[in-house]
Amino acid sequence: MLKILGNFKKYAFCLILVGIVSMAASFWNSARASIRSNGADLQKSNGADLQKSPHASSVISGIKVIDINLQADQALFYLLQNLTSPDVRPGGVMASPSRTSPDYFSHWVRDAATTMNIFVTYLEKGSPSEKVVAFKLLSRWVDFERTLQRLNTMTGLGEPKYNLDGTAFNGPWGRPQTDGPGLRAGVMIRMAKILLARGDVSYVRNQLWCNDCVIVRDLEYLRQSWRVPTFDLWEEVQGDHFYSRMAHFRAFYDGAELAGIMGDVNYKNTLAWLSGLALDELKRHVDHSRNLVLPTINRVAGWDHKQSGLDVAVLLGILHSSHPGELFSVGNSVIHSGVQKLEDKFAASYPLNHSVKIARTAIGRYPEDVYDGNGFSGGNPWFIATNAYAEYYCSLGQVGAGKAFLERSAYHAGRDGRLSEQFNRFNGYMQGARDLTWSYASYLSAYIACTGKLPNLDAILKGKFKTVRIQTNHKK
Numbered sequence: 001m002l003k004i005l006g007n008f009k010k011y012a013f014c015l016i017l018v019g020i021v022s023m024a025a026s027f028w029n030s031a032r033a034s035i036r037s038n039g040a041d042l043q044k045s046n047g048a049d050l051q052k053s054p055h056a057s058s059v060i061s062g063i064k065v066i067d068i069n070l071q072a073d074q075a076l077f078y079l080l081q082n083l084t085s086p087d088v089r090p091g092g093v094m095a096s097p098s099r100t101s102p103d104y105f106s107h108w109v110r111d112a113a114t115t116m117n118i119f120v121t122y123l124e125k126g127s128p129s130e131k132v133v134a135f136k137l138l139s140r141w142v143d144f145e146r147t148l149q150r151l152n153t154m155t156g157l158g159e160p161k162y163n164l165d166g167t168a169f170n171g172p173w174g175r176p177q178t179d180g181p182g183l184r185a186g187v188m189i190r191m192a193k194i195l196l197a198r199g200d201v202s203y204v205r206n207q208l209w210c211n212d213c214v215i216v217r218d219l220e221y222l223r224q225s226w227r228v229p230t231f232d233l234w235e236e237v238q239g240d241h242f243y244s245r246m247a248h249f250r251a252f253y254d255g256a257e258l259a260g261i262m263g264d265v266n267y268k269n270t271l272a273w274l275s276g277l278a279l280d281e282l283k284r285h286v287d288h289s290r291n292l293v294l295p296t297i298n299r300v301a302g303w304d305h306k307q308s309g310l311d312v313a314v315l316l317g318i319l320h321s322s323h324p325g326e327l328f329s330v331g332n333s334v335i336h337s338g339v340q341k342l343e344d345k346f347a348a349s350y351p352l353n354h355s356v357k358i359a360r361t362a363i364g365r366y367p368e369d370v371y372d373g374n375g376f377s378g379g380n381p382w383f384i385a386t387n388a389y390a391e392y393y394c395s396l397g398q399v400g401a402g403k404a405f406l407e408r409s410a411y412h413a414g415r416d417g418r419l420s421e422q423f424n425r426f427n428g429y430m431q432g433a434r435d436l437t438w439s440y441a442s443y444l445s446a447y448i449a450c451t452g453k454l455p456n457l458d459a460i461l462k463g464k465f466k467t468v469r470i471q472t473n474h475k476k
């Protein structure tokens with residue numbers, strides 16, 4: 001099977017053929033079942049049971065149909081399933097339902113913020129009813145985070161993850177991870193600006209921007225702690241990380257802007273000054289001789305196995321925290337140089353990129369990675385990394401290239417559109433934590449950048465969306 005796929009022309013032909021059959025076979029599934037748990041009030045009438053998969057339609061055997069639009073609907077569906085699970089306190093963002101091998105059944109502040117950013121986009125650009133749903137989800141998340149901020153923890157707001165019942169996780173872990181408060185503040189500031197623009201001042205004043213409110217607590221924590229050596233987003237190395245620093249920069253910069261809008265002139269000046277300091281630190285990551293932005297400088301503890309200076313974390317830092325036109329943004333040539341070099345590395349080093357030459361390269365975290373999703377048998381391509389390439393190229397206006405990375409992700413998805421954390425570097429099978437929330441969120445974020453379209457949240461909540469059940473062909 002794998003060999004057949006090596007031949008792209010044959011593949012493309014089959015794809016068209018099966019595409020026609022599958023379109024005919026697909027239908028609008030209007031599952032209406034009772035609604036449970038905290039998903040219930042999202043769609044009071046005609047609501048689907050978000051805990052049940054709607055993918056019970058035709059099975060096309062032989063070859064996998066790549067449909068980036070269908071994949072987007074499926075990603076949103078599974079993402080909502082994780083957010084509304086009866087096992088999670090409302091507002092908590094389950095990273096994955098996997099409780100063992102690996103145990104990802106937690107709320108990571110980072111995963112939650114980057115995920116909820118999708119719903120800020122719905123709040124801004126969705127239909128009127130989508131805006132209502134998005135606000136419900138976002139305000140629950142704000143409430144959940146407010147609870148977390150008041151817990152007694154080992155590193156205050158620097159805790160990377162919490163239990164899904166809203167209690168602290170005090171077991172051994174790489175801590176602090178100071179990107180979390182920066183990302184959280186950044187996403188909530190974006191939310192606040194949208195609410196203010198539509199005249200919703202009271203929610204912002206009462207819940208987001210007051211002395212004891214979520215955003216200000218994060219900014220105050222960062223004001224004290226942004227220079228403290230932190231664990232990186234991969235939770236492996238302690239030091240100064242570009243990804244985390246971008247999150248600090250963004251929080252200070254946007255915080256200053258919001259302070260200005262809210263009339264807090266002194267605070268605005270303080271935050272603007274801090275954003276300047278954070279920018280100076282960011283500049284220290286540029287290695288001019290290699291034309292690279294280094295993911296980590298001043299390592300103090302943790303793993304010491306990265307020599308290449310390449311890591312998709314740099315690109316993720318840009319996507320999660322930059323402003324267009326800023327010094328560090330998608331259009332920056334030193335960013336492009338790293339993106340290119342990292343793709344070249346993975347194109348050469350992952351056997352999968354030789355055996356299955358469809359669309360574009362499957363991308364991993366960094367060349368020296370050994371984490372296989374549960375143990376340490378070797379690094380693999382990750383959905384969030386491959387999706388980051390899609391978002392990067394589409395943000396640059398290179399939509400063809402971007403979509404090719406989306407196709408790569410969709411190709412390795414499960415037959416029902418599910419996404420785990422990784423897919424195997426030899427055979428393309430998924431592995432690592434299943435149904436990983438940020439795999440879905442990163443797919444959606446890239447999809448929106450590439451197509452300008454938002455998957456139909458209304459239809460998905462009503463249990464109506466086009467589904468095709470497909471047989472993957474890359475599975476031997």
Ligand code: NOJ
Nearest residue numbers: 233234235236370371372
């Ligand atoms: C789990 C972390 O979340 C993952 O990123 C890391 O690579 C492994 N632990 C190894 O420390």
Ligand code: NOJ
Nearest residue numbers: 095108110111233234235
């Ligand atoms: C491991 C990743 O390295 C980390 O960044 C992430 O927050 C957790 N898994 C949860 O998805």
